Amino acid sequence: MKNIEIDEELYQHIVSHTQSIGESASSILRRLLSLTNGENVKKDVKIDIDKDDIETKQYVVEEPQENPAQKTKIENVFNFINKEELSMQRGAVGRFLLILAAIYRVHKQNFSAVNEISGRDRLYFANSAEELSESGSSTKPRQIPNSPFWVITNSNTTRKKMMLTKVAVAMGYNEIEVEKIRELL
Amino acid sequence: MKNIEIDEELYQHIVSHTQSIGESASSILRRLLSLTNGENVKKDVKIDIDKDDIETKQYVVEEPQENPAQKTKIENVFNFINKEELSMQRGAVGRFLLILAAIYRVHKQNFSAVNEISGRDRLYFANSAEELSESGSSTKPRQIPNSPFWVITNSNTTRKKMMLTKVAVAMGYNEIEVEKIRELL
């Protein structure tokens, strides 16, 4: 649980959308932000069970699709990638960030695994610009759009591709899928 | 100010939509909940003007009266403008081109009127990079995306806004609409 500070007016706005006695701020906000059930369910049981159980639960809750577990996965990533937008970027950095943002959207839950990916002495990913700046010089940290994650940007395109590869692998993609992702850069 | 307690996941969701360094929870939430006005607006102009002026400004800028012809026109332009895409551009040039591209899409027929818009000795618009290059030095011509038109790009932001204004006027927009367009930059 986290505490955040909001202004009076916003508070009243949230309160006014209460739909049941004793409803929590999280619950109201989730409804207002359309972040309903799916994620709720996982959250609600976290208190009682351990990590592994949660994973199991998730699979139950998530799409019970047949075979194409991988197929839907890659399609999801590409659903969040606007080819037009990608090709519009003036350099590899823009594309890099867009691809990472797409992967983040699809893998919010375990995206933090990217924090394990790093170079010999520089960090590659972190949750703040500072951490990255401190791990090397001129690392040029950039925030992955709409995510709390940051990446290092000072590297050649080859290394950016390697980084993408590692991220894709960490998210569980297979060789072919990884190749597709890396080719987007 | 009020404090509310929310779950970890919801917290991450909110954080991930931060759009500026040090942005407050209220500000992010207001954006996500489309509660634009209120404190946000006031904040943005606080530096320059006093409270009374703010109130006035707000009322003026709000509500674009219902005048069917104008309404549909402005809606058309905005249909072709992806706010996300705009805010993603790293500089004014990117936004400038995107806005012009949107106007072009809506006003293909008489867009060539922009060729009349020019500076003291430089051309501002033309149908080729060469024409623009020849009319001045380091004019940095860029093609308006998905159009046969080119614009000069070497100018300060103020001038780019003026150029947008002239284009909007040439396309027949009224004062309020022009202001909305120029504010996109």
Next chain:
DNA sequence: GATTCGATCGGAGGGATAGTTA
């Protein structure tokens, strides 16, 4: 003078490649 306009030039971003380290 006052104002508008042009384009130079300082600054930031991008990323290949020279240099460093294991």
Next chain:
DNA sequence: TCTAACTATCCCTCCGATCGAA
């Protein structure tokens, strides 16, 4: 020592504020 992996310097391009010109 040689090589592979990694870092970050440094050159190039883009941006656009600023200041000189008209």
